[in-house]
Amino acid sequence: MATRLAIKENKEGAKSEILMFPKDGDMQTFMDLASQTLNINAKRAFLDSGDQPEIKAASNFSQDDNVIVTEGEDPNDDEKPEEMSIRLAVLGAGGVGKSALTLRYVRDFFVTDWDPTIEDAYRTTVEVDNICCQLEVLDTAGQDDFSALRPQWMMGKDGYIFVFGLDREGSENDLAQYYELHTQLKEEGQPRAIMLVGNKKDLVDEDPSKRIMTEEEGKALAKSWEAEYIETSAKTGHNIDELFQKFIRQVRANRATDPDPKDTETEEQQVDDCCIIL
Ligand code: GDP
Ligand code: MG
Numbered sequence: 552m553a554t555r556l557a558i559k560e561n562k563e564g565a566k567s568e569i570l571m572f573p574k575d576g577d578m579q580t581f582m583d584l585a586s587q588t589l590n591i592n593a594k595r596a597f598l599d600s601g602d603q604p605e606i607k608a609a610s611n612f613s614q615d616d617n618v619i620v621t622e623g624e625d626p627n628d629d630e631k632p633e634e635m636s637i638r639l640a641v642l643g644a645g646g647v648g649k650s651a652l653t654l655r656y657v658r659d660f661f662v663t664d665w666d667p668t669i670e671d672a673y674r675t676t677v678e679v680d681n682i683c684c685q686l687e688v689l690d691t692a693g694q695d696d697f698s699a700l701r702p703q704w705m706m707g708k709d710g711y712i713f714v715f716g717l718d719r720e721g722s723e724n725d726l727a728q729y730y731e732l733h734t735q736l737k738e739e740g741q742p743r744a745i746m747l748v749g750n751k752k753d754l755v756d757e758d759p760s761k762r763i764m765t766e767e768e769g770k771a772l773a774k775s776w777e778a779e780y781i782e783t784s785a786k787t788g789h790n791i792d793e794l795f796q797k798f799i800r801q802v803r804a805n806r807a808t809d810p811d812p813k814d815t816e817t818e819e820q821q822v823d824d825c826c827i828i829l
Contacts, residue, residue: 636685643714644725648750651785653690710744717749718761744801745778753784
């Protein structure tokens with residue numbers, strides 16, 4: 552008598568087919584029959600129950616087993632944690648390198664003459680700690696004439712990257728204003744991750760007299776804002792990946808402690824709900 556098996560491809564919504572497997576058949580017989588039945592190049596078989604163990608010997612088939620047949624892949628590998636979407640705004644004074652570090656990360660090139668008035672959002676998929684996420688980065692225009700837009704930039708974000716120029720006196724002062732706005736907006740919703748970034752490290756490494764803040768001072772400032780401090784160079788790429796990785800880890804930690812954030816409102820609704828005096 553043959554063993555009756557329900558076999559299907561390793562695809563979402565794949566339909567099962569019945570395969571009558573001869574009692575004296577071996578795994579090669581099974582792969583040949585499965586290839587014909589499913590019209591694929593069958594290489595591996597997995598029991599479709601529990602943690603989907605691989606079936607390595609024909610004697611392991613039982614009557615009416617549900618079997619997933621693949622062309623070599625392991626269906627268990629598909630069970631990566633769900634992709635999450637993360638939104639952030641890059642904030643800071645004009646000329647500190649917001650566009651340069653955004654483009655270095657999402658496009659991997661260095662810009663020398665990016666239009667300072669361009670405000671743009673970039674979408675990219677990244678993997679950090681084996682988990683994929685969709686990252687939406689808003690690169691803002693830092694000039695004073697745009698200050699009315701600041702609350703809009705900051706609404707509906709999972710966090711911010713605060714950038715100043717390690718060589719640029721006063722560029723850290725704008726960040727205090729962003730932090731102040733953040734404290735007003737925060738009460739409206741979820742916790743937000745903040746990375747404090749001292750950019751253009753290559754310039755101050757070359758000429759330390761240009762440095763406006765020591766690393767210790769940067770860390771202390773970050774601490775007062777419950778942020779993490781990092782020094783980067785968009786020019787050389789130094790610490791750019793680390794910056795975004797640390798940011799994503801902070802967002803994940805926030806979501807783990809606050810799994811049901813009040814983030815279902817649209818940005819527009821949030822702006823309407825919240826009154827900020829500029
Ligand atoms: P934004 O106004 O904050 O967006 O600043 P930009 O990204 O447009 O950068 C302003 C200028 O600084 C540009 O000429 C960039 O090439 C330069 N720049 C940005 N980041 C770095 C860096 O890490 N090192 C050096 N040497 N120059 C940088
Ligand atoms: Mg810019």
